Amino acid sequence: MTKRKIKLRIHFLCAVLLISGAKSFGQSIGYFPFNSLLTVSTNPEQVLWADFRFQTNSYFTSLSTEVAPIFNLNKNNKGRFYLGPGFTFNPFGFIEDADVNLFEGYSLNFGVRSAPLEKLPQLQFAFEVSPFAAQSFDYGIFRTRMGVAYNFSRHRKMKRQPH
Template identity: 50%
Template sequence: MPKKLKIYLLGLICGLSFPSIAQSVVYYPFNSILGLSTNPSKAIWLDVKFQTNSYFSSLSTDISPEINLKKTPKSITYMGAGVKMNYLNAIENNNILEGYFMNFGVRLMPFEKYKKIQLAFEVSPYAGRKFDIGVFRTHFGIGYNFSR
């Protein structure tokens, strides 16, 4: 395994293993993506999404800092930009980067009694690392915010 791949994997595992970091979990069932986030109630937070529908054929990971644009008692509207990485690309062509994207999203808290349950919707334009392809992605999921 290349040294760069080992360093990236070790950093990712260590960064996500601290309980204070992953304070929100969202599953996007239509895209088979699992999202882990720092506290989305804060003004700036980090979002990491993992592809879950493949058996080691793709280890795509989206990493993006997010900025809250508007926060109400029932919703959080945010935007951010980030990179999509695939650790298996490092083995084949020695480049972990797959592409770039922007996020525009909203997290709704529709249940008055259960404020920690959230519905998440994102619109995310995506471009390949060489800007030779582009896709307009959407994500819809359900999540739980462990933080207060």
Template identity: 50%
Template sequence: MLKKLFTVLVLVIFTKSSYAQAFTYYPFNSIFSIATNPNKNIWVDFRFQTNTYFSSLSTEISPMFNLNKAERVKFYLGAGVKVNFLNYLNTDPSKQSPLEGYALNAGVRASPIEKLPRFQVVFELSPYANKNFDLGVFRANLGLAYVLGKKSNK
């Protein structure tokens, strides 16, 4: 319930503050993403794990920067942090930090169907390290996105 409430709150905030939003689902990684307008030069992506236990509601917050201004294909770079505010509820004081790790993101958002420019295919490579930098993984994300708004590019 808390996860759904947080998702709705983020959606409402960014509906008011940006021209368009994008919803992306990465089915192979079970990640749902809500982003500010990914067609702007700078945008922010919020990612939520969809296959986790309630005690592990990790959220990744990543500011992104588009590298080109093409209409149908956007290359981007970004960096982010992975947080879990439910860690505050842990009884072990050494595990109460909400910070879980760091990520770098390099990806492409493409609109493959000319008549549906708001539908996008997203591919991303993203190295991730935990907060102590003693464990890491190289992630690859492939997903489908839809950009809301009256116009898809501005």
């Protein structure tokens, strides 16, 4: 498969995910401080949602971006376990090196988002295990992440309920 075909497939995948999540995009935002990772998600209360992850505190030409379709494995409001693949790419790598590949690799994300505070159910704590493999599968990294998220869609639901 040529580099051009791979790039076209990645662009197609990103477009499909963006279009499918356009109605509910940006309903949750999170930050993993130990990994310098900012996430913007569609509604994580749904069975299927998308997570867009942006690496911060890095050189501009090495900003890894991950698109991850996520499946919730349970419906517990106190803690939701999730699983989903991730596709990592670097949209700015060509600035430094014209021959750099846009697509960097794959990951499998397994985690939990917990909302333990009853007075503030939109605040969530996240823990994730995410093994990563480079596109050529010549190396990999076992990643773990811990962070915090705020779910705007849960806040709207809480306001609508009568007291």
